Amino acid sequence: MAGRFISLEGGEGVGKSTQLAALATALEGRGIEVLVTREPGGSSGAEAIRKLLLEGEETRWNPRSEALLFAAARADHVEKTIKPALAEGKWVLSDRFLDSSLAYQGEAGGLGIEAVRDLHRFGSLDFLPDRTLVLRLESGEGALRARRRDGEEGDRIGSRPPRYHAAVDRGFRVMAEQEPDRVKLIDAEGNPETVTARLLYALGDLLP
Ligand SMILES: Nc1ncnc2c1ncn2[C@@H]1O[C@H](COP(=O)(O)OP(=O)(O)OP(=O)(O)O)[C@@H](O)[C@H]1O
Numbered sequence: 001m002a003g004r005f006i007s008l009e010g011g012e013g014v015g016k017s018t019q020l021a022a023l024a025t026a027l028e029g030r031g032i033e034v035l036v037t038r039e040p041g042g043s044s045g046a047e048a049i050r051k052l053l054l055e056g057e058e059t060r061w062n063p064r065s066e067a068l069l070f071a072a073a074r075a076d077h078v079e080k081t082i083k084p085a086l087a088e089g090k091w092v093l094s095d096r097f098l099d100s101s102l103a104y105q106g107e108a109g110g111l112g113i114e115a116v117r118d119l120h121r122f123g124s125l126d127f128l129p130d131r132t133l134v135l136r137l138e139s140g141e142g143a144l145r146a147r148r149r150d151g152e153e154g155d156r157i158g159s160r161p162p163r164y165h166a167a168v169d170r171g172f173r174v175m176a177e178q179e180p181d182r183v184k185l186i187d188a189e190g191n192p193e194t195v196t197a198r199l200l201y202a203l204g205d206l207l208p
């Protein structure tokens with residue numbers, strides 16, 4: 001059976017980790033071998049870069065160095081983790097991938113979506129998911145869920161102001177408009193089981 005690469009995307013606290021676990025269970029129930037991974041991270045080099053990116057002061061990196069670090073982490077993740085698993089016929093489910101960089105660093109960070117896509121063309125030869133599912137909640141709802149989970153302890157990027165996160169959401173919507181076959185917006189309101197059913201529906205044409 002051919003492997004598939006699926007990324008789960010969205011702003012802070014929209015339920016990506018919860019849904020990744022539920023989706024993995026649902027796919028395994030259909031006899032599919034699944035590898036769950038995340039970004040930034042997913043390989044030992046990329047996990048080291050994750051700490052550099054998410055810990056420390058806001059001023060630790062400027063927007064360009066931040067985008068380069070994400071692209072470098074992704075290149076390692078693709079080569080060491082994602083491609084080998086796909087070659088073994090597994091479905092790879094990633095908690096965030098390229099579209100996070102396009103939305104956060106490209107749209108919200110002001111670098112532009114094309115500039116960030118160019119880094120991906122260089123770093124990962126423009127390797128793309130078979131499907132990208134973007135979980136969406138009404139403005140502020142994800143942040144509320146994240147705050148209930150973490151208190152005030154956001155990471156370097158999560159704790160940016162609401163206008164930054166509104167621009168992130170706009171970036172994801174732009175991606176869905178630009179690549180409607182790959183990128184699907186999914187309503188993340190409702191109980192977790194309902195959201196999982198929406199995700200499975202959006203993968204319907206890829207399922208064996
Ligand atoms: N459908 C849901 N309804 C209500 N609460 C939910 C739902 N799904 C997840 N949650 C809760 O919301 C919080 C955030 O969920 P989760 O950690 O899955 O989001 P996330 O998108 O992975 O967050 P982050 O972007 O911070 O990594 C958790 O406390 C989780 O239990």
Ligand SMILES: Cc1cn([C@H]2C[C@H](O)[C@@H](COP(=O)(O)O)O2)c(=O)[nH]c1=O
Nearest residue numbers: 039040070096097100101104105157158
């Ligand atoms: C992949 C990727 C991530 N980010 C940001 C988004 C979040 O604020 C953090 C990751 O934290 P999570 O709890 O694991 O979701 O990093 C980004 O800005 N750009 C990216 O490419």
